[in-house]
Amino acid sequence: MPEFLQWSFMQNAFLTGTIIATVAACVGYFVVLRHVAFAGHALSHIGFSGAAGAVLIGIDPLWGLLAFTLSAALAMGLLGDRLEGRDVAIGIVLAFALGLGILFLQLYTAYASEAFSILFGTIMGISRAEVVTSLIIGIAVLLGLGVIFRPLLYMSVNPIAAEAGGVPLRLLSALFLLLVALAVSEAVLVVGVLLIFALLIAPPATAMYLTPRIYPALGIAVVLGVLETWFGLIMAYYTGYSASFFIATAAVAAYLLVRLLVWRGVIGIRSTRLTAQPATADAA
């Protein structure tokens, strides 16, 4: 066993990090596919206020996170599946929630470090009980995603045909946002509110540059997210700097590297038919 895994705090960090990176990558695949990155971003920041409120009344920040993100997801889901005007509505809710968060922190001045850990994550300070909690939430999210997977995919690529085929767009959209809220609440434990995109968006976005196939893209996203998380933890252990920093750096580096290689034509999706159809003589 490597030296860093002999410590129980590192074991907990690896277990939680692996669970959360997996869940975030799977949910993130649909966040990217459905273009709801801003909603995911907003949920994490709204979660910050929830966590700050929980600290204020003396309960586990995770419960505050869950309470705020789930209610915000429900509200966003009720706004419907239409994109017009939704970003504005989300932005307004976000501004109000962040304002509340700042108030909560001011009211509870004793623990500035709590705010820091909510914003940037506390992966090295996870207890065994928290590992179990994140495992339970993670399994619940993956099961939920598995149940709505096919209609969610259908309405993500072809919403009008899906609606005509009997897919309840509004209900599924709201259910999906609830899953995003759960995944985001979990991921905040690892990377904090500010770096949520490192696990939620970057790995699936990177994977989608590599393959147009559904399950391979999901698989690559999970592997990338998990490897980036492990890398961050190991680097944090040996350097003493924040794991969140290394995870975010690895995620961005992988994304940029893949984009560079795809752009240079070294790797990536190839069209089966590279040339245009031959022009026929009867151009008229």
Add this chain to the structure above:
Amino acid sequence: MAVREAQQQPALAQDRPIVEVENVTVRLGGRPVLNDLSFAIYPGDFVGLIGPNGAGKTTLLRLLLGLVPPSNGTVSLFGHPLTRGNHRVGYVPQHQTFDETSPLRGRDMVALGIDGFRLGLPLPSQEKTAKVNRVLREVGADAYADSPIARLSGGEQQRLMLAQALIGDPDLLLLDEPLANLDIRSRRDVVNIVCSVVRQRNIAVILVAHDVNPLLGSMDKVIYLAHGRGVIGTPDEVVQTDVLTRLFGFPVDVIRAQGHILVTSAEEGGECHA
């Protein structure tokens, strides 16, 4: 206005109508979008639904899909009242853009037409793959079905959308502006594919278009809509100066030249004099 049923009823008595619309009015926000519309469509009918923007073409399709309720009148599909999510109806919505950054293979999108509405994971099976391959060949899209949809041309995307709508073996196909944004060659290809699908499967299709010309020679009937009112019949019966003048409530000229039809008006051009 009562709609003229110019078309003779088919002689074959065993052909029961696929779509029967009787005196249907649809109001959206209090405004009548479709007004006292009646028509019937039979198996094997290639119907062009023609009209200017705002004439109610998309509303008529949404009515047949059960997404918009009629305010008056009755609609029956296959002899039964309308239901939403009827899998005997295949539907291709108006052109949508596919995003380069979130790729998906054409083949996966087509497969969603089989059971995309069902909960669970889309697991591949031999039966499904065979079905997808069959319908891809039918529309001539097998060569590029493994490419990301966003990389394909408008005509290629349209064929894949058609394959998705056909894979559930519908008896009625609704195509909303499949020819929009296509070049002349792709327009001709799409019309030919739709035509051969209708003939071989003996199903009915309603194809929405702005212009009758790409459909001449392929369609059996035309529904011409204007201001929510409509006329149905063969192209020769409907696209006539007197019929369209009555429909538009405005002097309209129908000019036929070299197999093309030009619908215009002597009064077009305005009357703004100095």
